[in-house]
Amino acid sequence: MKTICFYFQLHQPFRLKRYRFFDIGNDHYYYDDFRNEEIIRQIAERCYVPANRTLMEMIKAGGKFKAAFSISGTVLEQMEIYTPEVIDGLRELSKTGCIEFLSETYAHSLSSLGDTEEFKEQVKLHRNKIYNLFGIYPKVFRNTELIYSDEISEIIYELGYKGMLTEGAKHILGWKSPNYVYTSIVQPQLKLLLKNDRFSEDVSIRFHNYSWSEYPLTADKFIFWIASTPAEEQIINLFMNYDVLGSFHPAESGIFEFFKALPRFAEEKGIGFSLPSEVFALLKPVGSISVPYPMSWVDEEKDCSSWLGNVLQQEAFGKINQISERVRLIEDRRIRQDWNYLQSSDHFYYMNTKHPGEKKFSPYDTPYEAFNNYMNVLSDFMFRVNAQFPSSIENEELNALLTTIKNQGQEIENLQKEIERLKKRKAKNLPVPK
């Protein structure tokens, strides 16, 4: 029996405000609250809320619909502030048992390509956030924009995950089909689900493209295509942004009706829906894939050039990796918070020069402006980090000093307890005459 595995990505970064040279050292608030609020409210109204409602209807209708969600920590925070109704909707969905939350980095960051320690920290932070909000620890991992490489697979396995979602890029798969479970070539215990590019993009990109020869796409036709794949291919992975419902394709395009109709036609053809963890438990891997260089689900190239392709991006990313070890030694909550927000891959995406003249989601007019602004903010951030601990001390030395201070603190605490105890004893003992 064939099964469809849906996964939706939800993410919004904390966009930065215009930050000038003279703000460095004077102003430590970096975010464009107006814009962030406007965008999250708009997307919640157009997409998240109606999409949650649609999914709920589909599940209640008994169509056995299931889907996985990967929700970044930064979008969760914005929802908590501006649109808590979306979180309520997700909680309701979660109670049905038909949805699964996936693990990722807190800020939808690129740290898997930079600092391993930092990456692990951020994953842990996100795990805790999901647990705090939904009471479940995620079991399956999905990296930022499906970025994956052999190296990353090893870290993920070390972190204790049994499965991971990633892209089914043509240059990796070659003649292989994405419609099976695979394993990582370096870590055979880690199972992989690969995105089916064609079917995913039929829905996510081409759905309301009038010039597409298959327009309009109906649920009937779409399920028929899936059913027509070879019988041995049992799992169809449809990975996309949640924004596909109502934002990338407006409600008028019929996207919600298309989704609502999917379970009925799937049942007719005997196709089910599964969560990633169920698939990993059920199906055996048929082979392994080798990805020496990182791939992602973006653009034609399916690589990481959208975030780290040009010198500007490499420079900015290099600078944050340089200071990450130092930042981890700091406990100041505001610094930690800003550090997370600055990690979001979006900041790097805005600096990309791959599509000249095209303003893809970017709040800036040019990639150069994006870069200048980010570097100014980062300069101020580094200034604050250095104010905590002088940059002249090496990290190892600093770490040792901090440990000593901590140990001493503990010792003092212990000794004080001891004194307290002895005092009490003495107070008790005093009235007793010798």
Place this chain on the structure above:
Amino acid sequence: MKALMFGWEFPPHILGGLGTASYGMTRGMAMQPDMDITFVIPKPWGDEDRSFLKIIGACHVPIVWYDVQMDYVKRRIGKHMDPQKYYDYRNHIYADFRYRHVNDLGCIEFSGRYPDNLLEEINNYSIVAGVIARSESFDMIHAHDWLTYPAGIHAKVVSGKPLVIHVHATDYDRSRGNVNPDVYGIEKNGMDNADHIITVSNLTRRTVIEKYHQSPFKVTTVHNAVEPLSPDILAIQDKKGVKDKVITFLGRITMQKGPEYFVEAAAKVLAKAPDVRFVMAGSGDMMNQMIRLAAERNISDRFHFTGFMKGKQVYEVLKASDVYVMPSVSEPFGISPLEAMQCGVPSIISKQSGCAEILNYAVKVDYWDIEAMADAMYAIITYPAMHKFLKEEGKKEVDNIKWEYAGRKVRRIYDQIINR
């Protein structure tokens, strides 16, 4: 002595250094008691300082005869010009210009900027100059920069009075050698027709003699000067929020200004002194290229771009700076290092800039010599004595570079021509 001057910009509405220099020069000359200056610009805004000269807007001078009422003229241009003047000019229209595009007063509209149809605007300006030259009386014609040379020549032909042209820049400076033939033609024609040529530096004088084939006897250098800073500018506080030293480049980010040498030198300094910041203030067609270059050198966290700066912002940047650098590849004069020194900021300037000829207390390096430039930057920020010396002596020096002296030099040239 009555001088009729043609200019293109006049403060406060300026786009480049030409307006500042025109203002300073006329102000310096007006200190001579018998000097009477009439200054023509394409389009006055009404808020220019007219206390020491008369300003005529070319856009208020009719070239087509229209029968208009005094009241109407007063309402339209009363705040710029005495309405009676309008009628004086109208009586001196010398040809039938009805085929040209004019407004309801018979005047041509000017943008007063550097539009795409600049050559047409230059031509219109010289048509208007013919009317002005026929109605005004004067002893000398003085044309500032190539845009006004045709107007100067026209006035000379009409009135028979001597023409002095003032070369603030040549196209060789702007283009690193690849001159625009139209511009070169206008420049050359102006110089050929002039009775005398004033250049802002010996560097420019040499260009005029060598590239425009002028007789050395006809070309004299009168260096620019600076206006003393106003008290409200001197009162601007240093607003930077970091303790790091700041080294600044301020100007258009274009080929002429040599911004890439500044970035390269910055990379060298940062390798030795980590707590320095570099600011590149201004905009221009090489800005994105410079952002990339800074990123390639891995110094972007300490190299900041501010974008275009105007008015007071310029002085805010200067006040926050510890060193000012002008690595121009070719700079006819370059007033900005003088302004920096007035604010007490030590300056490093290229030997290829005109102001290097008159400054002793500024560090001079070849624009291409990034090692020397980095060396100088490092020395000024590291050795307090050097910083203090350049700051104090530099300020003393620029305070003695006055427009009044420059004005006297120009006057001597006038006298020589008239007594010839």
